[in-house]
Amino acid sequence: MAATILLVEDESGIQELIKLNLTQAGHAVICADSAEQALMLIRQSLPDMVLLDWMLPGMSGIELARIFRSDARMKNVPIIMLTARGDERDKVLGLETGADDYITKPFSPRELSARIKAVLRRRAPQMTEDRIALRGLVLDPVSHRVTGHDIALELGPTEFRLLHFFMTHPERVYSRTQLLDQVWGDHVFVEERTVDVHIRRLRLALGASGHEDLIATVRGAGYRLSVHD
Amino acid sequence: MAATILLVEDESGIQELIKLNLTQAGHAVICADSAEQALMLIRQSLPDMVLLDWMLPGMSGIELARIFRSDARMKNVPIIMLTARGDERDKVLGLETGADDYITKPFSPRELSARIKAVLRRRAPQMTEDRIALRGLVLDPVSHRVTGHDIALELGPTEFRLLHFFMTHPERVYSRTQLLDQVWGDHVFVEERTVDVHIRRLRLALGASGHEDLIATVRGAGYRLSVHD
DNA sequence: CAAAATTGTCACGAAATTGTCATCTTCCCG
DNA sequence: CGGGAAGATGACAATTTCGTGACAATTTTG
Numbered sequence: 454m455a456a457t458i459l460l461v462e463d464e465s466g467i468q469e470l471i472k473l474n475l476t477q478a479g480h481a482v483i484c485a486d487s488a489e490q491a492l493m494l495i496r497q498s499l500p501d502m503v504l505l506d507w508m509l510p511g512m513s514g515i516e517l518a519r520i521f522r523s524d525a526r527m528k529n530v531p532i533i534m535l536t537a538r539g540d541e542r543d544k545v546l547g548l549e550t551g552a553d554d555y556i557t558k559p560f561s562p563r564e565l566s567a568r569i570k571a572v573l574r575r576r577a578p579q580m581t582e583d584r585i586a587l588r589g590l591v592l593d594p595v596s597h598r599v600t601g602h603d604i605a606l607e608l609g610p611t612e613f614r615l616l617h618f619f620m621t622h623p624e625r626v627y628s629r630t631q632l633l634d635q636v637w638g639d640h641v642f643v644e645e646r647t648v649d650v651h652i653r654r655l656r657l658a659l660g661a662s663g664h665e666d667l668i669a670t671v672r673g674a675g676y677r678l679s680v681h682d
Numbered sequence: 683m684a685a686t687i688l689l690v691e692d693e694s695g696i697q698e699l700i701k702l703n704l705t706q707a708g709h710a711v712i713c714a715d716s717a718e719q720a721l722m723l724i725r726q727s728l729p730d731m732v733l734l735d736w737m738l739p740g741m742s743g744i745e746l747a748r749i750f751r752s753d754a755r756m757k758n759v760p761i762i763m764l765t766a767r768g769d770e771r772d773k774v775l776g777l778e779t780g781a782d783d784y785i786t787k788p789f790s791p792r793e794l795s796a797r798i799k800a801v802l803r804r805r806a807p808q809m810t811e812d813r814i815a816l817r818g819l820v821l822d823p824v825s826h827r828v829t830g831h832d833i834a835l836e837l838g839p840t841e842f843r844l845l846h847f848f849m850t851h852p853e854r855v856y857s858r859t860q861l862l863d864q865v866w867g868d869h870v871f872v873e874e875r876t877v878d879v880h881i882r883r884l885r886l887a888l889g890a891s892g893h894e895d896l897i898a899t900v901r902g903a904g905y906r907l908s909v910h911d
Numbered sequence: 912c913a914a915a916a917t918t919g920t921c922a923c924g925a926a927a928t929t930g931t932c933a934t935c936t937t938c939c940c941g
Numbered sequence: 942c943g944g945g946a947a948g949a950t951g952a953c954a955a956t957t958t959c960g961t962g963a964c965a966a967t968t969t970t971g
Binding site for chain 2: 489
């Protein structure tokens with residue numbers, strides 16, 4: 454279970470330490486020193502979750518969390534608060550603000566890993582290993598198989614990732630750029646129109662089970678997996 | 683994120699300084715020395731937000747904020763209060779009055795920028811991704827769907843943006859120029875009459891669910907989305 | 912290593928969208 | 942009532958956007 458994690462922590466020592474732990478656990482880590490930087494980064498890199506230090510210079514962690522939560526685009530990004538030992542008020546306040554979990558410093562790498570795993574399981578549908586069913590379509594992340602009305606579908610690797618992404622994010626329009634970021638990866642340099650071609654290939658494959666209209670194109674905006682007929 | 687900001691500050695030195703900062707950050711700045719001037723300017727120029735000094739000659743900032751809030755036309759314009767250092771009472775009072783945020787002088791350009799960005803993100807209604815419902819009409823920015831009485835409406839990209847804007851700014855008249863700025867974009871050079879045509883197309887589409895009279899024409903002034911029948 | 916599969920890019924055509932204009936309608940005011 | 946101003950409407954051409962098939966490059970597989 455590899456995830457992209459945004460770490461917001463002003464003390465560079467602790468930041469490095471946590472970053473090391475997370476990296477070794479197989480996660481991609483993006484670091485921010487301040488609330489402002491965090492705001493920038495979370496928008497452009499769409500992390501799978503945020504590790505947020507309670508105490509920050511300027512804007513406090515809790516304020517930052519509140520901002521995250523008030524913006525619909527970031528509403529679904531899970532947040533874990535890092536707090537100093539035993540400050541119960543902070544804990545309550547943090548959870549009220551919408552943090553998904555909190556962890557008190559100092560903590561062991563194992564504990565951190567466990568919390569991350571738990572939160573991701575709860576909040577990031579893509580990362581789970583559960584089967585996803587939708588309109589007679591069943592996608593199994595484990596066996597890497599897809600069936601439509603019990604008919605096995607032949608999908609290439611990219612088509613599979615694309616469908617996987619759409620099925621974990623239904624009823625939501627994604628631009629070509631967003632799809633490239635989410636399905637191909639941030640760093641990749643690929644033409645936007647390439648998305649069209651893969652959408653087409655995916656549609657063709659889905660057609661084998663009568664699901665050709667599952668993915669709708671939204672002119673001028675992007676594509677969307679529609680749950681309704 | 684470029685915005686039009688109304689700055690209300692009586693000390694010309696500070697005013698110049700802030701104006702410089704904001705301009706460099708890519709915002710358009712309109713300055714007012716007094717509450718009276720501010721009232722004039724906010725009506726005619728429709729800023730995206732207001733930076734309001736707490737201490738003003740004559741009418742105080744907080745009174746001004748109260749007036750802003752009580753006027754339907756300005757109700758949706760976010761306000762950031764500028765207060766002197768550490769006056770907590772002001773802070774509380776300010777937030778109660780309806781200020782969206784406060785910032786204590788002196789402050790760094792970075793902090794100001796961050797607060798502005800945050801407030802705009804929170805308050806600029808078009809930016810949120812919450813579903814908007816109005817007279818049986820439901821617009822979902824996320825899925826890019828519009829339904830009127832559960833009937834799906836077919837909208838082109840521009841019609842969608844136009845309706846989105848109106849639904850986030852109901853009961854308020856917008857001139858063609860303002861609509862071009864808000865829906866098309868500042869830089870675009872398009873005939874004003876083009877707005878008429880798109881209004882028409884939007885009305886036609888809305889007619890499919892019996893909402894043809896949703897957008898009213900205000901002769902000599904512009905158009906308005908009416909909430910009431 | 913050869914065959915097969917996958918992938919990114921391109922060019923072309925179809926279709927949708929858009930801006931503009933000319934022409935009616937409607938409304939306002941003397 | 943008439944004249945004009947402002948808005949509505951329909952048509953149209955230009956542009957944009959998307960779908961589609963082909964193809965070469967690359968990777969995977971046998």
